Amino acid sequence: MVDEFQNVMQKRFKMSSLGAINFFLGLQVDQTEKGIFLHQSKYVADILSRFKMEDERISKNPLLSRPDITIATCLCARYQAQLNVNHMLAAKKIMRYLKGTPSLGLWYPRKDGFDLTAFSDSDYGGCKRDFKSTSGGCQFLGSRLISWQCKK
Template sequence: MASRPDIMFATCLCARNQAYPNVNHMLAAKKIMRYLKGTPSLGLWYPRKDGFDLTAYSDSDYGGCKIDFKSTCGGCQFLGSRLTKHIRIKYYFIRDCYEKKLIDVLQIGTTTQRADLFTKAFDRLRFLFLLNVLGVKERAEVVSDKELLK
């Protein structure tokens, strides 16, 4: 999932039930596989000429799972305009960095929250928007290898 953040939420949701899977879980896994088969060149691409500003987003959905009411939290970090890592973030680590004045914590509305992709399911339009802002592109949309080598 390192280069495919578009499947992170669905894959993690399926993984919760791997000890006792049922038919619905198998159908969900097949949907993920069909999606992957239909989007083989989709992924994260890193051009050489990009900024080095570090920006992080974090999102939580407390008790949002309609099946078991488990909470989900996730985050993503950008180096320039490119996604570098999407990880689960611990509350105390963020609080400690905030208290040491190493980071600024700002509340961001759901319309501009980039980490939403890691905590919730969306309709197609919102899903495609989030893929775009995360930098998940088709290989054909990325500049040619010759241009990258310049």
């Protein structure tokens, strides 16, 4: 089936096949007969190296869960023009958490259903700092997470 798709695409569009994909948009792609695993262990290692944090201790408890780490990062970024010690400590904790979890990723098993399921949740004025609402959601194709979002 993959070969048939590849032949159709090569006939319709000017393209060539470079073989199995290893990296895509900053994600590492590990393919096996059982499925596909997406992760960013190389990216995490590069970031830790860039900020000379390879020898830092690991933080086992994150500020937020892995998908919500975007919110923690954005909170730190808000104060980049007026940094204080607390902001730097929070950013360092995020980096130490990433150091301890470089192999976390998304597993897509080969044999899985194709039912689309979505979940969402929100709170009204739940942030004690600015009383803004936070909402989030995730979408699954079978048991595979395909998208998530968090918004304040």
